[in-house]
Amino acid sequence: MAILPHIFTDWFASKGWSIHPHQQDMLDRADDPALLLIAPTGGGKTLAGFLPTLADLTQNDHAGMHTLYISPLKALAADIKRNLRTPVEEMGIDIRIEDRTGDTSQTQKKRQRADPPHILLTTPESLALLTSYEDAPRMFAGLKRVIVDEIHALAESKRGDQMFLALSRLQALRPDLKRVGLSATVEDPAAIAHLLAKHPDPCDILHADPGPPPDIKMLVTDEPPPWSGSGGKYAIPAVLEEVKKHKTTLIFHNTRAQAELYFHNIWLANEDQLPIGIHHGSLDRQQREKVEQAMVDGHLKAIVCTGTLDLGIDWGDVDLIIQVGAPKNVKRLVQRIGRANHRYNAPSKALLVPANRFEVVECVAALDAVHAGALDGDPRGPGPRDVLCQHILIRACAGPFDAGALFNEISTTGAYTSLSRAEFDACLDFCATGGYALRAYDQWKRLQQRPDGQWQLRDPRSALRIRMNIGTIQDTDTVKVRWKGRGGKPLGEIEEGFAATLTQGDTFLIGGQIVRYDSLREMTVQVTRDAAKKPKIATFLGTKFATSTQLSHRIIEMFQQDSWPALPPHTSDWLTLQREVSRLPEPGRLLIESFPHDNRIHTAVYGFAGRNAMQTLGLLLTKRMEETGLNPLGFLATDYATLIWGLDKITDPAPLFDIDALRNGLDTWLAGNAVMKRTFRASATIAGLIERNLPSNRKTGRQATFSSDILYDTLAKYDPDHLMLQITRQEAMRGLVDFGRIEEMCARIGTRIDLIEHSRVTPLAAPLMLEVGRVPIKGLAEEKLLAEEAERLMTTAGLPPEPKKKEWRVPF
Incomplete structure (x- = not known):
């Protein structure tokens, strides 16, 4: 057992504390190449990660940076600095602790590169930037440990991919570097350990006492x-x-x-x-x-x-x-x-x-x-290649490199361990030439190969522009909506993600008016008036998060109970009535309800696949219905269901859910709307094809969109197999449209589809009906109208009016 220096034991005693078992375990295993600690919030996991560092710095002289701490948030890095300095100052230990984020002054950043602190607290973006400098080997010359805090949050995003690639660079500079991951919430510890380790080295997992339940x-x-x-x-x-x-x-x-x-x-x-x-x-x-x-x-x-x-x-x-x-x-x-x-x-x-x-x-x-204690999470798949392209450019900024050596570095990174040399070479060629269709343009010729076989920046001055565009976080923009025509009056703004799903002729609601989508030009949606009574695509003010697969399955399992004592009476009565007049969704089956309302046939598909997937399913199903002679007029989607309204009944739903037909329909649909262009812009910005930040100023969203649209159209026409188009399709499939959830749903249900026809709105469908054509009237009038409509629909569905006040409790 490693002995904690007396200065620490005395400090713990002065506070009335004692070292926790998992903190002692981290101290004992300080020499492990990689270690993942899962400890409850408030369990002192951050101190556990730093104890080996503090003990080493207390007992041994060390020049330069000893430990690098990486956090997902600037605020967390600042908080850790404050909390870490307190015990260090109270014990009188001579240790420099500093943070380096986007909020750090340029003066302090320059000083940190020349004279690094013992402990540096930073973010993935700042770390990537540090590895891009020619003096990175000197700055990290004494580095012994890297601590990744809240590693679960980073492992779920491209920020994590960028960070792990940067770690592979640090490991090449410091082969004996130790890696530590900290988290309180990990659904798949083995998967996180795989990402944290330097492949094929192992990464053990330590579990602290989880403590009392919340x-x-x-x-x-x-x-x-x-x-x-x-x-x-x-x-x-x-x-x-x-x-x-x-x-x-x-x-x-x-x-x-x-x-x-x-x-x-x-x-x-x-x-x-x-x-x-x-x-x-x-x-x-x-x-x-x-x-x-x-x-x-x-x-x-x-x-x-x-x-x-x-x-x-x-x-x-x-x-x-x-x-x-x-x-x-x-x-x-x-x-x-x-x-x-x-x-x-x-x-x-x-x-x-x-x-x-x-x-x-x-x-x-x-x-x-x-x-x-059942956490959820979906596997992310192989490391994204747009992030890899950015990493190659970052590596080039630091000086000449050997392609084989860089490939070997990257192959040690968890998400990229399955990367083939051919895939790596395609990314390298893209960074060097821009790809086949762009080879004639000097601005995308960023790398060149020297006579000795090493690669370097074609123009050293481009390093500044590359560094200014490091990062994977994309702005979540809105787009303006205007009447079509020069000088068209603005109507407001909609989320760019919603705009990206529109195709010409779609109608939607804004400012109480139903409008027809014409085009998306330079971050502006152009629309014309439409006399329809209901929009073709109805949206609602919901979260951008989609209900996880595991949570959706748990909801369906809940529906199978004989009764629901954990639910308040108003909700359990609702589900009980649904079971009496129809049925509730079941595992391994797909429930579809059909009923007339307002002279239209409404079809509710309870797929429970998450908002993005259900939105995509609505687009694909209405397209399939049009192809088979049915006449859909519109749809809306929630996390749980897609509601379609039209003129004709669906009598045989099975052909509509043929996965091959849905996939083919997706290909056609993607080619005809802005989803691919939006996804292309995000990936092309990360990969370095499009620059948002320039030495003189920052590009506006409109300028970036304009240039990305031109590039996308050029590549789609002249080089449809271009690397960036491959990346774009892959990202669109698992991002905005979430087609994987649709595939999972189709595989789960097979041909087990239950179509039930009703003469009126069902209790389960009634809340969906309230979203159709919802007009955003402001003030008390909106609340009154919605309340009246809700009462009318629920009465139609067979639910009695609710008392104004009704108390309930749940047995938790």
Whole structure:
């Protein structure tokens, strides 16, 4: 057993603490090449990761950087710096601890490269930038350890791919480098360990005592949730009562827009003038820092927030978490729950607030999963090649390189261990020439091969431009909507992701008007008037997150119960009536309901494949219906179902779900709309084909889109097998359209499709009907109209009117 220096044991004793078993284990195994620690929030996992570093620096002289700490968030790096400096200063240890993020001054960055601190705290983007400099070997000359905090969050994104590639570069510079991963929520530890290790070296996994289960419940409200919507406004009085009872409450939302709207509404209802702040990634840095400091100082009773506060930041006396809206992902929920009572062996306390009736079911399913310790997560597949292209350019900035040596480096990286030499060479050729169709243009000839076989930048001055565009985070833009024609009047903005799904002739709703999509030009959607009574594609203000596969399966399993004591009466009565008049979705089968309404035939497909997949399914099914002589008029999609309305009944649904036909339809559809162009722009920006940041200024979204559209059209016409088009198709399939979830659904159901015809709206379909053609009228009129429509539809579906107030409790 490794002995902790007396200065540490004395400091622990002065605090009345003792070293935790997993912290001792990390100290004992400091020489392991790679180690993954899974410890509960508040279990001291960050200190466990740093203990070997601190012990070594206390006992031995060390010149230069000893340990590199990588965090997904700038705020987390700053928080760790503050928390780490406290014990170091109290023990009087002479250790320099600094952070380096986008917020660090240029003066400090230059000094850090010349004279690195003992411990540097940074982010994936800043690390990639550091490896791009010619003096990187000198800066990392003394590096012994790398600590990756909240590794699960990085492993799920391209930021993680970029970071692991950067680690392969560090490992080449420092062959004896030790890797440590830290996390509280890992659904597949072996998969994370595979990413963390230098292949084929092993990475062992340490599990700390998980501690007591969280205290998590559904919030009890006098007013039941509405049948549709995603704001959770109905629960604000109950939320304010909970805020009053606790020291500090974090009120999580799934999107920034929802957080802003909720903050506005809760502030209007805040008659007691409780100090409440808001925190999300779109806020100005100074405003975020002001809120963070107020949290640390205990001056805020509540903070309305998003994922910016998901991770391991220890803010003040947070003793309650409220999640507004279904969490969509159990792992994300567990991570957020851990923000409360950030202490070892202290249960976290959280309340869930379902935004609508269907989300009540999802929230209870999520509660079941948390209590069962069942986390969710989908495999990501091989490492993305657009990130690999950027890494090759970053490596070239640092000086000449041998292609074989670089390939061998990259092949040690978990997500890229299956990369073939031919795939690597294709990426290298792209970086050198731009590909076949672009070889004639000097601006994309960025690399050249020297007589000795090594590769280098063709123009050393291009290193500045490459460095300015390092990163994988893409802006989540909105696009403006205008009437077609020069000087067309603006109508507002829609999410770019929604705009990308539109094809010419589609109608949708904006500002209370139904409009027809004509084209997408330079970040502006051009539309014309349409006299239809309902839009072809209806959208709703929901989360961008899709309900995970595992959580969707758990909801369907829940439907198989004889009764639902965990559900409030209004929701269990709803499901009971559905079972009486029709049936509920079953595992391994697909339920489809058909019924007339407003002189149209409506068909509800309960696929439970997540929002993106159900949206794609709606597009493909309506296309298939048109091809077979049926006359669909429009559709909408939620996480759980796709609702299609049209003139004709579907009598035999099986041919519509033929996976080969759906795949062929997807190919045709992708070629005819903006999904591919949007995906191309994101991947081309990461790969370095398109530059968002220039030495003189930053390109606007419009300029980037304009240039990417020209490039896409050029490549599609003259070089359809171009590497960037291959990458684009792969990314589109698993991103915006989520076709993998449709394939999983089709494989799960096979030919087991149940089509049930009804004479009226069914209870399960009734909430979907409220979303059709929903007009965004502002103010109390909207709430009154929606309430009246909900009551009319539910009466039609056979549900009795609800009392105005109805208390309920769940047995958790």
